[in-house]
Amino acid sequence: MSSKMKFSYYPGCSSQGSAKHLDESLRAIAPKIGIELEELDDWNCCGASVGHIGGGSLPNTALTGRNLAKAQQQGKQDVVTGCAACYLNTHAGNEKIKSDVKLRRQVNDALSAADLSYDDDLQVRHMCEVIVNDVGMDKIREQVTNPLTGLKVAGYVGCQTVRPFSSTDGGGNYDTYEDPDFLNDFTEACGAEAVDFNLKTSCCGGSVAVMSPDRTLHLIRDILQAAEDAEADVITTPCPLCQTNVEMYQDAINKKFGTKFNIPVIFYSQLMAVAFGMDPDKDAALKRNTIRARKLEKLAKK
């Protein structure tokens, strides 16, 4: 790859809160793997999984419409996001708007209230999918100057990252949505060991975990248990909500189930930043993990 691939980058709300480390590490590794991220101007919330309940169906779609309208102003390049929920909503919303003439008219009617319109044919993509299909593992391996030898990693994909086609029939160029291999490929490209982890697309509870953790703690417990059984040093994930849920609830789980979990949960982009020999704090944002990934930190180049 000689020239860089340019994307309109949609960081999503969590980039300013719970998933700052995803945003920071993604921005750090992007140039290394030939990606230029141009932040989407004045982006707004995607509506997540409850927007339509709180605000209604069309207003919720209008959120996506506004982001796409903004992206259209920025050029024809694909929109990329690192957040699973942003991806799911924006991708699905985009596909619906593009295929449903009436919906498109209504969305544009609403957008016109702010002198915006979306009539382009943009593609909305997820960063992992871009790395899998556009960047390729060779490029990752090329950049690894600090192979993470000996680090055992459980690749926890979560649900929404690989399910962009929930309400449309297209999208998602992964090998499979039940048993995707890409996180293991990332891990191994970074020189670490991908352990056999069979709950890779198991649900963490999602937003229900935020609302009513008691109903979903057992799901996270199972994920942690599987990682522990596989003797993983860290769990890696692409999903902001997965990262937070699996990391934050370990105390509560230990209390409820009498377990002693203390497993770091990091983003794949943090893993890559370390493997690329980048700064563990500034680029990999390892300090932002409440459960510190000590073993990874030791492997990091100071």
Added chain:
Amino acid sequence: MPDGGTMVIEKKSGIYLCEGCGIADAIDVDALEALATGDLKTPHCKRHAAYCSAEGVAEIAADVKNGDVNQVLIAACSPRVMTDRFNFPGAQIIRANMREQVIWSHPPGEEDTNMLAADQLRIAVAQAGQFSPPEPHAEAEVAGALLLVVGGGVTGLTAALEAAHTGAEVILVEKTDTLGGWTRKWSRLLPERPPYRDPQPNDIADLIAAVEGDKAITVMTNTLVTSTAGGPGAFDVTLTQNGKNQSQSVGAIVVATGWRPYDPSLLEGLGYGASPDVVSDIEFEEILSSGEMKRKSNGDALNTVAFIISGDSDRMPYSSGLSDRIVIKQALQLLEAVPEAMIYVMHEDLRAHGMAEEFYRQAQEAGIIFQNGVVKSVGADLTITLEDRLIGEDVPMSGFDMVVLSTGMVPNSTNVDLEPAAKGADQLVDDVNPLAALLAAAKAGDGEEKAEEAPAPDTSEEADQDGANGEAAMPGGPILNLQYRQGPHLPVLANGYADSHFICFPYETRRTGIYTCGPVRRAMSVAEARQDAQGAVLKAFQAMRAADKAVSVHPRVGDLSYPEFGLDICTKCRRCTVECPFGAIDEMEDGYPVLNPTRCRRCGTCMGACPVRTINFKNYNISMITDMIKAVDVPDEFAEKPRILVFACENDAYPALDMAGINRHQLTPYVRILPVRCLGSVSATWVSTALESGYDGIMLLGCKSGDDYQCHFVKGSAIAQERMESVGATLESMMLEKERVRTEEVSIADSARVTALLNDYADEIKAIGYNPFKGF
């Protein structure tokens, strides 16, 4: 082509001892040669390292060509292999199985193995002694390629047209005044081509026109077949049209009498008759054809309609699986006519098998709602109470404009318009109805009720005992009125389907030359019935061809041999006529049996039945097997080597024994195995001969009998078991242990089991002790 049929004046036997495949390493071939040229008095005995090699074959062929031999006895591999190599036109071939059943299943070099090999040779020589090449039976009068097709529905029409396209003349008889049968009444048909999603136009009119326009086809409406005699090649049928009889000779018969709808009033509790808006699927088809989508009660438009598929076998034993597809078709057509209609289909297991799943999904995509559950009742106000197992409660659903009840297809294996036949109706359900017992079990509990409802059953004792009375008591008279000793009907399987071995050989009829097809054989769609008609027509052609050439049809295709009856000593006991599985033997007025050779399938059941041993084939006869039994050198009891005679069905048990050899399972050295055409051909006299000859035990290995019979001659194994039970009684009366004669069922896949079975039996016989007749 089978061997030529010239009389052999002098038998010139040559023995060819093969040394290949390790035979010469395992047994003493010198000794065999000495036996051949010595005791067996066959000076023409040769050896070769591999007779199947080009060289070996050439050697034998030269001997045949030179006229040195006309009986080739090859002691090598199993007769099941190398048949292409060991084929010498002009000579009779006899094979002694030295490989699979000797050296591969016995230890090399041992005395016992050599004794077995010697006996194999003795048996082959004995067989040759009584073996004559078969000759065709006296030319039957052959009707030429004239086919009778019974039934003028889509199956019969297709059969007639296909036969005409294949070069036959056809007579198509239809009992009503119109061609087309039920198919004529379908507004549209089930899809039969990709993408299998939409009802397709009904082209029955084109088919009728094609048949009526075909010069090779004579259509006779208002016609019944009132009598059928003769056999393939020359069936003698009486066709009665409007009361006038006409005699006709036809070569073969295709029976395509189709089906009739199950009586919807028997669908208890589903509201039929309670409201004019509860209709059967047949009646709904009329609504679709009329194009008037209206309620019957008040003429209001149809908006919300429920279809009910009754999966409950108590309510309807004929829930054929086709019904489900018909409902899908009708629902789709209704939706097409009334796009806003709300349509529900209440079903249990939804049987849209195969490509019909596409049709089902099409209906779902169109918005038809399939609701799984058992319909408990339909009220006069069309309220449906659905035991919705998915929700877990009884759901009353109302607001329907019409309720359509799916019915099943009842096979017309009898003609319900006729009175039951005075005689022979008890044979409608054959004694080997494979599913009778199952049905009886399934129906246990309500059997009595059913029996009461059933129309005046012919309660012969036999039918009662067999437990399938509900099915046996099918109404109506015979379709062909066969003038056969075995009765006027076509034998049927469960639920009255006129069929036989429907898995491997869908046209393996039990009445040779008569082929059923279409819904009389199995519930099937128009497309399937058309295909079935093609298959049946092909078999009908084969039957005519076989009759012309005086050879057998399936499964002994091309066999020229046939049973010959020595009437001089016949006692008119009728066992042969009763036991013939194919109804091939009739009784003359004076009580003597008479063979209809073209009906005969050459199983030999008659030969086994005959107590005076007067039924024989040229190449398979009582004396031949008797000599083979006697040929074995039975050691005296001091040798401590018991001998066990095994009669093995040549289609299943014998190959299983070969495969035991291929797997190198080691077999007791005490058995001597004789293949038989069918266990039904085993004569009780062979058993007594064997006991007199000093054998210590006799085992009959046949196929599975009973409900799931596997015998391709229908009941050979069952008959053998029956016969051997009476032999057992005789043994006991002679103070002999009845264990000395045993019948076992083995399948072709039992290569391991059959070895164990024989080895255990040998141990058992040893434990019982030696046959006291030994040495007499």
Added chain:
Amino acid sequence: MTAALPETAENRYDLGFARWVRDNVEGGDKLSLCMQCGACSGSCPIGTQMDHGPRKIIAMIRAGMKDEVLSSNTLWNCTSCYRCTVRCPRGIPVTSIIQDLAAKAVEFGYADKKENALFAKSFWWSTSAFGRTDERLVTARYYFSLGFLEGIRRGLANLKIALGMVRTGRMHLGMPHKIKDIKGLTAILARAAEIEAEEANDEL
């Protein structure tokens, strides 16, 4: 806004409801494709906590059980993992149907006090007021919408988590992030709500 719910008939099993769902719920037109295999309910990560589960909800819709469906807790336990959707052998968008039914339940007053409805309202408040989700404010607002005492209880229970977030700089303190053109967004959302309402009225 959605076309009005059909009148509740005396009969609980009013087929009109099935028709209404077909016409008004996202994915409702695919309901007839369901063959009741149960793969959805069997795949659901927290199916054990649902009163009915997605498969039975579909059966109940088709039987017309309006009140039972709209007051079912199944609608509120969906984690949006989409497993049911990707595994459905008939390609039915089960997640969308469940979620849109949840929205309808809110719309027609079946869910005023449900946790998820309250959460959704808190979420929407942040989204519409700032253009972005402020996780801290949404959570806090949600907790307190459950009642003052429950709010305190939940807050305390999660205090440690919150502190961890603050310590690692992942909880934003101070004024919420806000998009630049909040005025424009407000106008867009208002217009969208208006269109939806108009459409519902048209259908009446």
Added chain:
Amino acid sequence: MTDGAPKSQTIAVVGGGIAGITAALEAAEMGYDVVLLEKGPSLGGRVTRLNRYFPKLCHPTCGLEINYQRIKKNPRIKLMTMSEVQGVTGVRGDYLLTVRKTPRFVNANCTACGACAQAAETEIDNSFNYGMDKVKVAYLPHEHAFPMRYIISPEVIGTPEADKIKESCKYNAVELDQQEETFDLNAGAIIWATGWRPYDASKLDVYGYDSSPDIITNVEMERLAAHDGPTDGKIIRPSDGEPAKRVAMIQCAGSRDVNHLPYCSMICCLASLKHAAYVREQYPDAEVDIYYIDIRAHDKMSSFYERVRNDPGINFIKSKPGHIVVGEDGRPLVCGEQIIEREIYQRPYDLVVLATGMEPSRAPGADQPVDVEQDEHGFLIPAVGNDGGQFSAGVAGGPFDVALSTQSATAAALKAIQAVRAG
């Protein structure tokens, strides 16, 4: 109908499974010359690998034995194994087929004595048993193989072992220098009986086929139950050889699923009923659970269903499981919703049998050198071009059971005869 007499009166039958065998025999027994082309080393196709047929639980070899005897007796059938059609040109009455013959490395001199297998050392996966056990590189396809002749696997060609194998044969039957060859043959009609293959269970991620040896497919179950299978017919847990007494059958594993095979494969319901009967026959204390959407006991099969349903050791569970995972004790755990009771279950089993469906051999993506009119799934239409001389028989034309396959093959034979008969 075309004008004039057909140029060739030979009927070519492509595929030597039950449909091809039936079509070939039925045509030959009407006096027509038939060339029967089989890609593999022996006849019988998929049915040879079945233990028994439903609903009678009889063995396929029984009917095959009769058919092989018929072939042996019929000089009109020319059988070519290792032969695959590469191209077809021409019209009804005058086709030219290009056939590729791959080397067997064993010629017709073979007596099946087995010396070559004894001489061989290397073992390869036994494809007859779906790779569940091994065979030597010189092997008899199976005990009922027809023609009964050995084959040498190409892996060994060019090695010293191959020379050793050649030396072991006393009948000059081993020809190590056999090359692939291509030849043409004429036919007036073609019957396509190319059959099917099991749907690839690895594609069913959620059912964990690759995650445990104790999760097998229905065709593997047939081999497990067959006396000539990898376990001599004992139904055991492949992981440890212990008896499989808690067994689950998972219906519609791939079939009736728009993500896999949208159609119903027709045979799987009955096959699983049969498998349940196998298990119950071997272990009187065994318990079998059949997970299903609809039991499609089509046509005459309902009595068999009735019988199996009345077995107290066989439970019918209306449920398509969500997923199958390996539990803590290493046994497969079947997870889903039991529909009637609405109970979410997680049940451990000794053995899980996935009732995978049938995919036509000509399914999209399969390597198919010849272009024949087919539907989106790869099934040929019943008569391939109604006015032409090509016809489908058996599962090449749709998901059929054996009874329907033999029925369609007999019909195809008639249509082919009509295409080649003079006048």
